[in-house]
Amino acid sequence: MDDITFAVLGTGGIGRRALEVSQHKEHLTPAVACDRHGTAIDFDGLDVDELLAATEGNIDNEVATDGGTGATPADGEGGVKQHGEDRGVVASSQARPSEDPIQDVIDHGDEIDAVLLALPNYEHDFIPRVADRFLEGGYSGVMIDVLKRSRVIDMLDERGDEFEDAGITFxxxxxxxxxxxxxxxxxxxQSFVEVTDVEIWWGVGLKSGYQDNRGTVREDIAHLPEYNIETARDLSDAEIEDIIDDHDGVIEFEDMEHADDVLLERAGVCDSEDVAVGGVLDVRSDEKPTTTTVSVTGTTFDGETATNTFQLGDETSMEANVNGPALGYLKTGVRRNRAGEYGVFGPAELMPSF
Amino acid sequence: MDDITFAVLGTGGIGRRALEVSQHKEHLTPAVACDRHGTAIDFDGLDVDELLAATEGNIDNEVATDGGTGATPADGEGGVKQHGEDRGVVASSQARPSEDPIQDVIDHGDEIDAVLLALPNYEHDFIPRVADRFLEGGYSGVMIDVLKRSRVIDMLDERGDEFEDAGITFxxxxxxxxxxxxxxxxxxxQSFVEVTDVEIWWGVGLKSGYQDNRGTVREDIAHLPEYNIETARDLSDAEIEDIIDDHDGVIEFEDMEHADDVLLERAGVCDSEDVAVGGVLDVRSDEKPTTTTVSVTGTTFDGETATNTFQLGDETSMEANVNGPALGYLKTGVRRNRAGEYGVFGPAELMPSF
Known part of the structure; x- marks a missing residue:
């Protein structure tokens, strides 16, 4: 596989870890990182250590879609690091302030193979709106997100023809x-001719990563029955702490509206209603409160019923399980985008490449 | 995905089950089945039930690579069903005798999206030789095998440029x-930045499928320390029964020369020497003697060591676990072969499609 140059939009927990993990991966050059304050661009490869150190603990994972006037999260920008007069990513010496960071990225689109959208998901149309800007800007390449919400898929699907026309693999x-x-x-x-039941049950222990992953926690809270994505977005940090206290730091989720269901239906694996997603989040311990397990039950061509399972080791952090796959799929996406493959392939090469 | 027309070369245990499982899959039309005696072709779709019933218990999974004069396995053809004067697949009313079944398939190559090589692996170069005939015959499309031997991959790799020039996805x-x-x-x-250890441990209970899978058992015996692929090929049926008796029907294998190692290295997952393959075969029970488990141990970007595992339900038969994936990868292969994909894709769609 040829080298891949990629951009990260958003330098919150996911964006930061994606940059960090990419340093362990072959063929991946992180060339662009931005938040709504500015843009760091270096096609020889960003100095990730400097960027992370300069912005540590003072992150901002927002990127306005419309040149700087986008919505501001309720928790404000009080914690965003300043570098002289500059805030957020601009605290890094590699970054420059920008009125329109997304346009900066689009302007360099010809040199960018993939754009990782490490953006929060406070509004359903946030990522679709970002995609619209890349469409309008004439980008062709891979766009990839790590969102969880089922209904966003539909919004992206509505843009399917436009992505095809533009040459974007999303x-x-x-x-x-x-x-x-x-x-x-x-x-x-793959063992089955009919899948009757998919159960996805995750465990996350987030004590040491809590500060870096507040956006993720907020989004998880939106999955509680008493909240939705809008009301969770409007919660203050203090209100979120109260919710966490009410649960003694351990929040259990059932029947989450997670995109797993529609994605498995799209892939022809099963009906979306056959997929159940839940899990347990512990923000006061790094130990996982439960082992992340995927259980797939189905019937075989010879009439047996069985369950195949996939389990993540408890020592793998949420960050490891998000960012490794995200970059794996990013590489697979670029390979698809470049298209037209002939020759010998092992099955494992058809998977997200490691 | 558009419809896929495929051919099965060899109507032994794997070929028969592939035809059967394909009836449960969308978009798959089994159009060609052949063994060294003849060819059944129907681009509206073979009548799989008739073909399987007509040839049941009287199979022949050999396909000569050179027009009928190929090597004959030591166990001879005594069990091959005859239909009038005709043997093997020709016992089906849909099949016609042929001096050169492979040429029949190649002659219809323009209409065949994928060729499943459900051939035994008595000789290392058997599948590569078949591939050569398709190359010489000007076939372009997908070729797919279910072989297990590491060293065959290298032989196919040597043909990589030719496959590329021909437009074959192998x-x-x-x-x-x-x-x-x-x-x-x-x-x-994907959770790890370095994989240190992959252990693949399989269990197969084959009592009811033993007759249909003698080729597989013979090939497994070749993995025992006392045998190799050549000496196993020369064993008579009686000698194989003796070996089975010596093990009371349950044979354990360690450090098998399985292609898993080179395929994982090719995919960049780990070094081939970090992969260990073993398992237990029980030909006297349909119960699996051990649960098939894949254990992947590695280190995460944040310095933890963990093991992720994948387990197959004990009720899934070898046939289910071979043929579902084979057809899944076949479909994925066709999609790759047709190339140039744009638009929205869920991660699960990047896997072998169900």
Whole structure:
């Protein structure tokens, strides 16, 4: 595989870890990182250590879709690091302030093979709106997100023809779940001629990663029965802490509206209603409160009923399980985007490449 | 996905089950089945029920590579069903005798999207020789095998440029192991930045499928320390029964020369020497003697060591785990072969399609 140059939009927990993990991967050059304050661009490869150190603990994972006037999260920007007069990613010496960071990225689109959308998902149409800007800007390449919400897929689907016309390969939901775990479910399904039941049950212990992953926690809270994506977005940090206290730091989720269901239905594995997603989040311990498990039950051509399972080791962090797969799928996406492959392939090469 | 027309070369256990499982799959039309005696061709779709019933228990999974004069396995053809004067697949009313069945398939190559090589592996160069005939015959499309032997991959690799020039997508080792299980290993690896150890441990209970899978048993015996592929090929049926008796019907294998290792190395997952393959075969019970498990151990970007696992339900038969994945990878192969994909894709759609 040829080298891949990629951009990260958003330098929150996911964006930061994606940059970090990419340093362990072959053929991946992180060339662009931006948030709504500015843009760091270096096609010889960003100095990831400098960028992460300069912005550590003072992150901003927002990228306005419309040149700087986008919505501001309720928790404000109080924690965003300043570098002289500059905030967010611009605290890095590699970054420059920008009125329109997305346009900066689009302007370099010819040199960017893939764009990882490490953006929060406070509004359903946030990522679709970002995609629209890349469409309008004439980008062709891979776009990839790690979103979890079923209904966003439909919004991206509505743009399917435009993506095709533009030459964009858009991969949605490529993190731990739905990404890694639906991938495992699709593979586990191969033993069966009919899949009757997919259960995805995750455990996340987030003590040491809590500060970097507040956006993820907020989004998880939106999955509780008492909240939705809009009301969770409007919660103050103090209100989120109260919710966490009410649950003694351990929040259990059932029947989540996770994109796993629609993604498995799209892949022809099963009906979306046959997919159940739940899990347990512990923000006060790094130990996983439960082992992340995918169970796929189906019937075989010879009439047996069985369950194939995929389990993640408890020592793998959420960050490891999000960012490894995200970059794996990113590489696979670029390979698809470049298209037209002939020759000998092993099955494992048809999977997201390691 | 558009409809896929495929041919099965060899109507032994794997070929028969591939035809059967394909009836449960969408978009797959089995159009050609052949053994060395003849060819059944119907581009509206073979009547699989008739073909399987007509040839049941009287199979022949050999296809000569050179127009009928290929090597004959030592166990002879005594059991091959005759239909009037006709033997093997020709016992089906849909088949016609042929002096050169492979040429029949090649002559219809324009209408065949994929060729499943459900051939035994008595000689290392058997499948490569078949591939040569398709190359010489000007075939372009997918070729896929379910072989297990590491060294055959190298022989196919030597033909890589020719496959590329011809427009052939060749997928090797697409059955249960290496196919399904290396796929699972490649996926399980995504949590890690370095994979240190892959252990593939399979269990097969084959009582009711023993007659149909003698070729597979013979090939497994070749993995015992006392045998190799040549000496196993020369064993008589009685000698194989003796070996089985010596093991009380349960044979354990360690450090098998399985293609899993080279396929995972090709995919960049780990070094081939970090892969261990073994398992237990019980030909006197349909119960699996051990649970088929893939264990992938690695280190995460944040310095943890963990093991991700993939397990097949004990009720899934070898046939289910070979043929589902083989057809899944076949479909994926055709999609790759047709190339140039744009638009929205879920991660699960990047896996072998269900």
């Amino acid at each position: 991969i949605c939901g490529a993190g731990a779940t739905p990404g890694l775990l639906t991938g495992a479910a699709a593979l586990a399904a | 997928i090797c080792g697409a059955g249960a192991t290496p196919g399904l299980l290396t796929g699972a290993a490649a996926l399980a690896a």
